[in-house]
Structures are given as structure tokens and as C-alpha cells.
Amino acid sequence: MAAPEVTHLPNLPNDVEGLRQSIRDAVVRVVGEDPRQATERDWMEALAFAIRERMVERRLLTRRQFADEDVKRVYYLSMEYLIGRMLEANLRNMGILEPARQAMADLGVNLDTILDLEDDAALGNGGLGRLAACILESLATQGYPGYGYGIRYEFGMFRQEFEPYHQVEHPDNWLRYGNPWEFPRSDRKYPIHFYGHVVEHHHPRGETRYTWENGEEVLAMAYDYPTAGYGRRNVNNLRLWAAKATRDFDLRYFNEGDYIRAVADKAESETISMVLYPNDATAIGKELRLKQEYFFVSASLQDILDRHLALGYNLDALPDKVAIQLNDTHPAIAVAELMRLLVDCHELSWDRAWDLARRTFAYTNHTLMPEALETWPVELMERVLPRHMGIIYQINHDFLEQVRHRYPGDNDRLARLSIIDEQNGRRVRMAHLAVVGSHRVNGVAALHTQLLQETLFEDFYNLWPERFVNVTNGVTPRLWMIQANPALTELLGQRIGNDWQYDLDRLRALEPYAHDADLQKAFLDVKRANKVRLANLVRERTGVELNPDVMFDVQIKRIHEYKRQLLKLLHVVDLYRRIRAGEDVAPRVVLFGGKAAPGYARAKGIIQVINEVADIVNHDPAVGDRLKCVFFPNYEVSSASIIIPAADVSEQISTAGFEASGTGNMKLALNGALTIGTLDGANIEIRDAVGEESIFIFGMTADEVVEHRRNGPNPEAILAQQPNLAAAVEMIESGFFTCDDPGTHGDLGRYLRHEDPFFVIADYAAYTEACERADTLYADRTAWAEAAILNVARMGYFSIDRTVRDYANQIWDIIPEPVAPSRTNGAA
Ligand code: GPW
Incomplete structure (x- = not known):
């Protein structure tokens, strides 16, 4: 047991006076400016720092409580989070919007002017990314142990201008002033492997083992964004991954004296998290996109397993303590990656690993449109992720055995259901991988789910009707009513x-x-x-x-x-x-x-x-x-x-x-x-x-x-x-x-x-x-x-709160864990 001195959390005051002090201090201590000369942007930054230290404190309280209570957690894997501005939302959800307004006024600064300086965090294209942001906000608001994982794109959704009639795209350099909301976690890094080849190791008794050798490695480094619930003390976490070159790159050419090439290669390896693909409901089909998908999935799963084991659970308890939601097929490679981690790294048997994986994953489909359905050429997958291609073949083999048993002689059905599309030059159907590897598949509105069952996934529905559920989308009233429409909010009140x-x-x-x-x-x-x-x-x-x-x-x-x-x-x-x-x-x-x-x-x-x-x-x-x-x-x-x-x-x-x-x-x-x-x-x-x-x-x-x-x-x-x-x-x-x-x-x-x-x-x-x-x-x-x-x-x-409750009850089997007003900390 650590000494009280060590377990103490600061418990910062949330009244006008306390906030004013924090903000004034932050101008000097964090921004490094004289309050007499501070610009509006300096004050904005100082305010953000005053909020973020209060958020992280509650984040730690939340985490302590979840650990104490042995909760089951849900992890939301999404390539996109269309968050928008964070300052006002964080102030409101932390319950300090009005005191902060007053504190700023005392310092001679108008809060509304400050709010308008912030760039949108536009790490998404449209509905799918905005839904992910609403879901995270609702998880925190309802007190669910729920975490987001995604990519920290250096450049988000492009800025649109008309010159004068047609659209011109400009890069969205949203991080150019730095970002006060993120906590870089240089201690949280995972190696991510690409290319190379697989070596088989035959064992006289027991299963064949595989190692993935050579190829390239890049590191995924965590950046944490605390996410506050409204009217509650719960603060959850959104963890976004950024690509960093490994030390390997430093050694590769420096020894040969090709210094410039070494630095260029290092930069090249970090392009993985550079830019959001600005395509909505269209599959992209580029190698870099596949690498982005695998990059964030692998880092997230390594992190999830690390946490699970660090909390003292064994791997057999995975589906009891962890639910993983795949936001469309963009993270569907997770099915193969979890199998790789469990079988190759943790040495579980294939069958045990498969049972755990399937009970852990669930998949949300957001479209029926053929051009949006991701399929990857087998040849590309084999080159970039050779071990995963082997794992997908094995999954497909086992799956098709089951189908053959159920529908003997029905070869057309086998071809339709197969994870590999043999018609169009051999491609991996990521939606099929996601359905086969999940215990639940959901559409996002009643009609959509019905059409999924009747068309796109008809054969899967006939095979496993119990796997298909509807969860109609929703929106958060905190952003889309209270913040956007203060006048109507007031009238309703x-x-x-x-x-x-x-x-x-x-x-x-x-x-x-x-x-x-x-x-x-x-x-x-x-x-x-x-x-x-x-x-x-x-x-x-x-x-x-x-x-x-x-x-x-x-x-x-x-x-x-x-x-x-x-x-x-x-x-x-x-x-x-x-x-x-x-x-x-x-x-x-x-x-x-x-x-x-x-x-x-x-x-x-x-x-x-x-x-x-x-x-x-x-x-x-x-x-x-x-x-x-x-x-x-x-x-x-x-x-x-x-x-x-x-x-x-x-x-x-x-x-x-x-x-x-x-x-x-x-x-x-x-x-x-x-x-x-x-x-x-x-x-x-x-x-x-x-x-x-x-x-x-x-x-x-x-x-x-x-x-x-x-x-x-x-x-x-x-x-x-x-x-x-x-x-x-x-x-x-x-x-x-x-x-x-x-x-x-x-x-x-x-x-x-x-x-x-x-x-x-x-x-x-x-x-x-x-x-x-x-x-x-x-x-x-x-x-x-x-x-x-x-x-x-x-x-x-x-309301997104209804949506999230539907996921929690029908799919994740998790319950709310509201954070009690200060336990560990003795604070009010
Ligand atoms: F194609 N949606 C989106 F299904 O915004 F992946 N981007 C996308 O790439 C896809 C779907 C994808 C949208 C749907 O078009 C919209 O109808 C839905 O409300 C939204 O996702 C959230 O479910």
C-alpha cells in the first residue's frame, strides 16, 4: 500500500476564485507569457490548461473506481471521430461553464470571443465519425466504462473553399498551435509490424506455431483525450495513436553514412498517421489506408490486452471483462490481429482463441452501398500483412467447413459466404470477416437492419439469425440542443x-x-x-x-x-x-x-x-x-x-x-x-x-x-x-x-x-x-x-443515450458505474 502522500490527487477548486487563479497561473507557467501582454489566444490556452488539469483528476478518480469495482469495459474502435471544438463542451460537461465565464471576465477576457478561436477537431468525414463522438460523450455521461481508440491524424478533414464556384481543398493543420487537450504518453508505445514473411514451426505433438519475421516496424504512441460526462464526475478516455519511427531507422543507414536517407526514411514511416482520407462511404483501396487500419487496430488490441492482464485477469476472462465494437469494417482486421496476439504471442490454442475473439467482438454496419464495402486484394494483404492472410485463410477454412456441414453440396452458397471473393481477382471481404468474427452485427436504423438481413447479409442471417440486431442511431442533446440552441434550452427550462x-x-x-x-x-x-x-x-x-x-x-x-x-x-x-x-x-x-x-x-x-x-x-x-x-x-x-x-x-x-x-x-x-x-x-x-x-x-x-x-x-x-x-x-x-x-x-x-x-x-x-x-x-x-x-x-x-443503452444491454453486457463524489480523495 502506497503512502497517502503518494495516492493523493490534487482536488482543484471549481469556483470562480479558484478557476481565476488557475487560469492566471497557467498564463505564466504553461503559456510562458506575461499576463499583462497575453493575447486572446494565450488566454484561451491558459483556460484550456486550467480545465484539463481538472479533467485528468476526475479521469484518475474514474479509473481508480473502475479498477476497484472489477467492471467490464467496452472499447470502441473507429477510424474517425468528428469531435468539433472541445473548449465549450469540456467546460459544460465539467459543470464549470458559468464560473469560467465569470473568471475570464474578471481577467478582462470575453469567453465567447475565446471560444470562437478554436479550430474544430475534424478527425472524421461525416455521420460515421460524428456518431462515434456522440457515443463517447454519452458513455461518459451515463457513467459507462467505455473508451475510444482511433488515429491522431496530423491533418483532419480538409477545409473547403470555393474559387469561386468549384471546391478547392486546403489542408487542415489543426495542430499548428499545439493542442492543450491531449496528453502525449511517450511511455505508451507499441511496435507495429508490416511486410516480411511467416515461418512455420512444426511441433511433433501439438499445433504448428508461426513467427512473423523481418519486414518493417513502426511505433504507435498514445495521445490521450479525456472525455467528460455531463452532470456526472465520470471522465473517460479517448486514446489516439500517432506513428513514430523506431530506433531501427536511426541505425539502418547512419552506419553506412547515408544520413539524409536515414532521416527521410524515418519521416516516411511516420506518414501512417499523417492524414485522414476524405472519402465518405467509399472504399479507398490504397496500401496506406490498409496500413492505417492495421496500425491503429494492432496498437489498440495490444493496449487492451496489456490492461486486461495488468488488472490481474487471465485471457479466458476476456469476453467477461472486455467488449470491442468495430465501427464499420475499417477496423475489421482486428479479428485476425486478436487471433495473432492470442495464438502467436500468448500461445493459446487456435480453438480457445477463436472462442474468445468471437465473444469479444461486435460489428456495426453503416451502409449497403457496394462501393463502400471494403475488400482487399489477397496479393496486397499477403504482402503487407502475411501472417494475417494466413490467419484469415484458417478462419475461412473453419467457417466454410461449418457451412458445408449445414448445406451439403451447396457450392454457390459457399462462394457467396466465403471471406475470399474468388470472382474479382481474389479479394478479402472485410465485412464477411467482421460478421464471422463477431457475436453481434447491427444496422443503424430499423429499415437498414431489415435490408441487411434481406440483402447484403442474407446468407449470414439464415445461418445465424440471433447474431443480427438493430440499434437505431441517436444524437447527443448536450451538443445539439444545450450548446447549439441556448435560446430553446432556456425556453424548455x-x-x-x-x-x-x-x-x-x-x-x-x-x-x-x-x-x-x-x-x-x-x-x-x-x-x-x-x-x-x-x-x-x-x-x-x-x-x-x-x-x-x-x-x-x-x-x-x-x-x-x-x-x-x-x-x-x-x-x-x-x-x-x-x-x-x-x-x-x-x-x-x-x-x-x-x-x-x-x-x-x-x-x-x-x-x-x-x-x-x-x-x-x-x-x-x-x-x-x-x-x-x-x-x-x-x-x-x-x-x-x-x-x-x-x-x-x-x-x-x-x-x-x-x-x-x-x-x-x-x-x-x-x-x-x-x-x-x-x-x-x-x-x-x-x-x-x-x-x-x-x-x-x-x-x-x-x-x-x-x-x-x-x-x-x-x-x-x-x-x-x-x-x-x-x-x-x-x-x-x-x-x-x-x-x-x-x-x-x-x-x-x-x-x-x-x-x-x-x-x-x-x-x-x-x-x-x-x-x-x-x-x-x-x-x-x-x-x-x-x-x-x-x-x-x-x-x-x-437521444444517443438511448442508443448507447441499447448497445450496452443487447451487445456489450455492461452496466453504468457512476463515479461517487470523491471517495479515494476525501474531496467534496
Ligand atoms: F460507408 N456513413 C458515413 F458505411 O458517414 F462506412 N461514412 C461512411 O463511410 C459510412 C457510413 C460507411 C454514415 C451513413 O451514411 C449514415 O446513413 C449513418 O447515419 C451514419 O454513417 C452513422 O451510422
């Missing part, structure tokens, strides 16, 4: 108290007041104030002036053909043409936001044409306030939290069957926007929750889309029957909006007339009809307010 902050279902208490005229007025006032706030930001970023009394119609998400930004754009062009023709149309502001993957030409073309249309529409004096179109540049988490509370209408118009869930749909509806949407992803569950009166559903269902495709779609025939739509398409292809590059819009016309792979043309009439229903309701302010209030009141189900 006045009307129904603050319990909803911990239990979002309690928003239902608002229902009885939906037709209360005072509440309706207050609700509309809040929305208008949020629209003014957004209009100010839009003016600053784009120069476009928006009228806050007009409907704000918002489509914010990655640019993808299946998400159908073109459907919204056709509507804009249609309205514009009709306004010019003297027709009276309901006024609206249409706001787009989102990035295109740099190599996705069609998506970049969509951005360009939207910008070109916007430029013409916004400068046409015949239009005035009746139509404005804005492409908000560099849409990211921090701008989302200004845009979402200001939306009247939420566009969720993907072709049915393609959006696994969506989570923007949830954030917007929670903030009182009414959804115009297809019966896709979680839109269906949102409709079931909010009721038909608070949502505008339109278009083909997933079944009808399949049927429509089978019948051979004919967009030209539809255009011939719809003069408004035809006129809009003609206006675009005629070059009316062409500003930059003549001819590009002709190509877009051909695309819509002859390809239209996501049925924009076929759904257009139904879509505009839904928009008109929204216009009619919007014109009746009382009816709109009532529908919007009911919408908010009924969104409780879409």
Missing part, C-alpha cells in the same frame, strides 16, 4: 424544467402545451433569433443577405448522388424560372452545406452548379427576397451548431434504401425543423415518433425503388409529362447558369436525362408536392408552431 437534459424522453412534457399561444409565440421568437444569428454568419462568410422572416430550407450533409442535392437544386431552378415568369411562389431561403470527396467528380460538379445557380438567383433584381440560395462554405461541426437551430425545414431526401440512418435528420428535427423526407433510414422511425402531421413524406419506398429499377427507368418519358421539371432541366443544360466552364451543364443535362441513377426525375413531382405542403403549413404560423413544438416534444427516442 422555463416550461418543463431541465430533466430532459438527462432523459430526453421527458421532452414529451411539452406536448400538452403545443397549442398554447404564449409558448407558440416564444417558440417562433426563438427560431427567428436563431435565424438572425445564422443570417449574420452567412453575411460574414458569403456576403449574401438573408431575410429571417422567410422559410429557411436546409440541406446539410456530404455531397453524394444518393443524397440527391440535385433534387433540391432542380426545385430551386424551377422556382426561379417561375418567379421570372411572374408566378407567385412561396418565398424561401435554400441553404446547402457539405463537402465532396476530392476524387468524386460528380459530387464536385454538383457543388459547382449549385454555386453558379446561387450566384445568378441571388443577384437577379426580379427575385428579391422571394428566393435566395446559399452554399455555406466549409460545413463542419461548429457551423452545424449555428445552422441547425435556424432551420425551418430539414431536407432528408435520399433515394429510399440508400441512407443507412442519417443523424442530421435527428439534430434538425430536435431543433424544431420539420422534415421533408423519403421513407429511408431513420426518417421512417422519425415519422412514427413525431406523427404524420409534423413531417412531409414523399416519393418511392425502398421496395418501389427496386421495382422501378427492374422496370427500366425512363427519365425522358417522365420529363415529357412534366413541363416545369423539363423547363428546369432545359434551363440548366442551355448554359443559362454557366459562369465558369461552358459545357459542364450540358453534361449534367445528359446525366439527368439518360442516367439518373438515383431517380431524381422519377421522384420530382412527389417532392415538389411535399414542398408545397410545407409552404402551406408554414404560411399558417399557429399551425406551424404547433407542429414544430410537437416535433421537438416527440424526438426523445433519438
Whole structure:
């Protein structure tokens, strides 16, 4: 037992006076500046340091308690965490936002100015990465022992600029001022092996053993980000890995005197964690990507096993003490890596290891789209990860034996189920590896899980129906309501108290007041104030002036053909043409936001044409306030939290069957926007929750889309029957909006007339009809307010806290462990 002096934790004060002292000291001791000369950025850094020392203290208390209580832990493995800014979130979740505001004011600094200086931590592309960030926040808030593992990319999601219409990508150098939130752990390093070859060692009695020899090694070094729960003392940890060269590199060429080559090689080996691939829902297929995946998976599993053993458990207890969630197939190589660690390094028998691995892993699927499904050429896998290729063959062999036994003679089924795709030049199907190696597989919305069972994983579902479960996505109300929408938060507090902050279902208490005229007025006032706030930001970023009394119609998400930004754009062009023709149309502001993957030409073309249309529409004096179109540049988490509370209408118009869930749909509806949407992803569950009166559903269902495709779609025939739509398409292809590059819009016309792979043309009439229903309701302010209030009141189900409880109960088998107000420390 260590002396009390050694086990003591500092227990820093959280009142205004205590904070002020910490901040003032940090300017000198950490930033190294004279408080008399400190800049705003110096104060920001000092404040961050004052918070982080309080966070780490609670982190240690949390860890002590988890160790004392022998808890089961969950580890979330994700290539992406789309966190956004951390300062305000950490202040709020630590419960010191208001004292810190006061302390800063005492020091002569305005907190809001400081908050705006911070760069987003954008270590993700979109929905998948943001979901991971929400899940970590909820794990901490609910007191679950849950940890994130990922990559500390030096460069996150690129910064988007328009020059002037097309997207240009700039590197996101988010670490250029250093990062006060991270704790570099140079004592936590693991070797990661690539290339080389495998040597077999035959034993007369017992199993053949394998060693992986030669090749290259790089080190994975841990950087820890404490993650605070809201309204609790629990602080969990997100551990991100950075690549560091081994000492090997120092020795390799220095002896031969090739100093420059040695340093260059060293730098090259550290590129593994340099940059996030900016592709959303598309497999990348590059060797460096495979190395990134293996790099962070191997480091995380080595760390997990080290902790497990250090806590005194034996390996047979692994599934009882550890759950590992694979966020899509990006970390699916973990199945083979855990087998390697257990069999080759810890010398377990194959069968014992397999039983442990399968009971430990679970896999979340986030898409059905074939281009997003990762498969690696066998030849590449063999070269980069030779031992893993051997392990995958063994897993596949055992698995197919089982299938043969169950379905004798069914060779087609064997080929369909095999982890190796023999059709397309031999590739490893990572989704199959993940399903075979997990005890649970989940989709992220009811429709998505159903389609997984009926299509992509049909054969697996027939084999193991009990393995498949649904866990519908959710969003954290701390960021997406309390932080993003303080005005509505305040109003809710006045009307129904603050319990909803911990239990979002309690928003239902608002229902009885939906037709209360005072509440309706207050609700509309809040929305208008949020629209003014957004209009100010839009003016600053784009120069476009928006009228806050007009409907704000918002489509914010990655640019993808299946998400159908073109459907919204056709509507804009249609309205514009009709306004010019003297027709009276309901006024609206249409706001787009989102990035295109740099190599996705069609998506970049969509951005360009939207910008070109916007430029013409916004400068046409015949239009005035009746139509404005804005492409908000560099849409990211921090701008989302200004845009979402200001939306009247939420566009969720993907072709049915393609959006696994969506989570923007949830954030917007929670903030009182009414959804115009297809019966896709979680839109269906949102409709079931909010009721038909608070949502505008339109278009083909997933079944009808399949049927429509089978019948051979004919967009030209539809255009011939719809003069408004035809006129809009003609206006675009005629070059009316062409500003930059003549001819590009002709190509877009051909695309819509002859390809239209996501049925924009076929759904257009139904879509505009839904928009008109929204216009009619919007014109009746009382009816709109009532529908919007009911919408908010009924969104409780879409809290990430419910999502996380579903994972905890159905998949992880873990329970909350709230940290008791100071035990070990004797603090208040
Ligand atoms: F393709 N999603 C995403 F499934 O944001 F891997 N990026 C991705 O690479 C993939 C999925 C992947 C999204 C889904 O498109 C969206 O529908 C879902 O709400 C979100 O993941 C979170 O589940």
C-alpha cells in the first residue's frame, strides 16, 4: 500500500476564485507569457490548461473506481471521430461553464470571443465519425466504462473553399498551435509490424506455431483525450495513436553514412498517421489506408490486452471483462490481429482463441452501398500483412467447413459466404470477416437492419439469425440542443424544467402545451433569433443577405448522388424560372452545406452548379427576397451548431434504401425543423415518433425503388409529362447558369436525362408536392408552431443515450458505474 502522500490527487477548486487563479497561473507557467501582454489566444490556452488539469483528476478518480469495482469495459474502435471544438463542451460537461465565464471576465477576457478561436477537431468525414463522438460523450455521461481508440491524424478533414464556384481543398493543420487537450504518453508505445514473411514451426505433438519475421516496424504512441460526462464526475478516455519511427531507422543507414536517407526514411514511416482520407462511404483501396487500419487496430488490441492482464485477469476472462465494437469494417482486421496476439504471442490454442475473439467482438454496419464495402486484394494483404492472410485463410477454412456441414453440396452458397471473393481477382471481404468474427452485427436504423438481413447479409442471417440486431442511431442533446440552441434550452427550462437534459424522453412534457399561444409565440421568437444569428454568419462568410422572416430550407450533409442535392437544386431552378415568369411562389431561403470527396467528380460538379445557380438567383433584381440560395462554405461541426437551430425545414431526401440512418435528420428535427423526407433510414422511425402531421413524406419506398429499377427507368418519358421539371432541366443544360466552364451543364443535362441513377426525375413531382405542403403549413404560423413544438416534444427516442443503452444491454453486457463524489480523495 502506497503512502497517502503518494495516492493523493490534487482536488482543484471549481469556483470562480479558484478557476481565476488557475487560469492566471497557467498564463505564466504553461503559456510562458506575461499576463499583462497575453493575447486572446494565450488566454484561451491558459483556460484550456486550467480545465484539463481538472479533467485528468476526475479521469484518475474514474479509473481508480473502475479498477476497484472489477467492471467490464467496452472499447470502441473507429477510424474517425468528428469531435468539433472541445473548449465549450469540456467546460459544460465539467459543470464549470458559468464560473469560467465569470473568471475570464474578471481577467478582462470575453469567453465567447475565446471560444470562437478554436479550430474544430475534424478527425472524421461525416455521420460515421460524428456518431462515434456522440457515443463517447454519452458513455461518459451515463457513467459507462467505455473508451475510444482511433488515429491522431496530423491533418483532419480538409477545409473547403470555393474559387469561386468549384471546391478547392486546403489542408487542415489543426495542430499548428499545439493542442492543450491531449496528453502525449511517450511511455505508451507499441511496435507495429508490416511486410516480411511467416515461418512455420512444426511441433511433433501439438499445433504448428508461426513467427512473423523481418519486414518493417513502426511505433504507435498514445495521445490521450479525456472525455467528460455531463452532470456526472465520470471522465473517460479517448486514446489516439500517432506513428513514430523506431530506433531501427536511426541505425539502418547512419552506419553506412547515408544520413539524409536515414532521416527521410524515418519521416516516411511516420506518414501512417499523417492524414485522414476524405472519402465518405467509399472504399479507398490504397496500401496506406490498409496500413492505417492495421496500425491503429494492432496498437489498440495490444493496449487492451496489456490492461486486461495488468488488472490481474487471465485471457479466458476476456469476453467477461472486455467488449470491442468495430465501427464499420475499417477496423475489421482486428479479428485476425486478436487471433495473432492470442495464438502467436500468448500461445493459446487456435480453438480457445477463436472462442474468445468471437465473444469479444461486435460489428456495426453503416451502409449497403457496394462501393463502400471494403475488400482487399489477397496479393496486397499477403504482402503487407502475411501472417494475417494466413490467419484469415484458417478462419475461412473453419467457417466454410461449418457451412458445408449445414448445406451439403451447396457450392454457390459457399462462394457467396466465403471471406475470399474468388470472382474479382481474389479479394478479402472485410465485412464477411467482421460478421464471422463477431457475436453481434447491427444496422443503424430499423429499415437498414431489415435490408441487411434481406440483402447484403442474407446468407449470414439464415445461418445465424440471433447474431443480427438493430440499434437505431441517436444524437447527443448536450451538443445539439444545450450548446447549439441556448435560446430553446432556456425556453424548455422555463416550461418543463431541465430533466430532459438527462432523459430526453421527458421532452414529451411539452406536448400538452403545443397549442398554447404564449409558448407558440416564444417558440417562433426563438427560431427567428436563431435565424438572425445564422443570417449574420452567412453575411460574414458569403456576403449574401438573408431575410429571417422567410422559410429557411436546409440541406446539410456530404455531397453524394444518393443524397440527391440535385433534387433540391432542380426545385430551386424551377422556382426561379417561375418567379421570372411572374408566378407567385412561396418565398424561401435554400441553404446547402457539405463537402465532396476530392476524387468524386460528380459530387464536385454538383457543388459547382449549385454555386453558379446561387450566384445568378441571388443577384437577379426580379427575385428579391422571394428566393435566395446559399452554399455555406466549409460545413463542419461548429457551423452545424449555428445552422441547425435556424432551420425551418430539414431536407432528408435520399433515394429510399440508400441512407443507412442519417443523424442530421435527428439534430434538425430536435431543433424544431420539420422534415421533408423519403421513407429511408431513420426518417421512417422519425415519422412514427413525431406523427404524420409534423413531417412531409414523399416519393418511392425502398421496395418501389427496386421495382422501378427492374422496370427500366425512363427519365425522358417522365420529363415529357412534366413541363416545369423539363423547363428546369432545359434551363440548366442551355448554359443559362454557366459562369465558369461552358459545357459542364450540358453534361449534367445528359446525366439527368439518360442516367439518373438515383431517380431524381422519377421522384420530382412527389417532392415538389411535399414542398408545397410545407409552404402551406408554414404560411399558417399557429399551425406551424404547433407542429414544430410537437416535433421537438416527440424526438426523445433519438437521444444517443438511448442508443448507447441499447448497445450496452443487447451487445456489450455492461452496466453504468457512476463515479461517487470523491471517495479515494476525501474531496467534496
Ligand atoms: F460507408 N456513413 C458515413 F458505411 O458517414 F462506412 N461514412 C461512411 O463511410 C459510412 C457510413 C460507411 C454514415 C451513413 O451514411 C449514415 O446513413 C449513418 O447515419 C451514419 O454513417 C452513422 O451510422
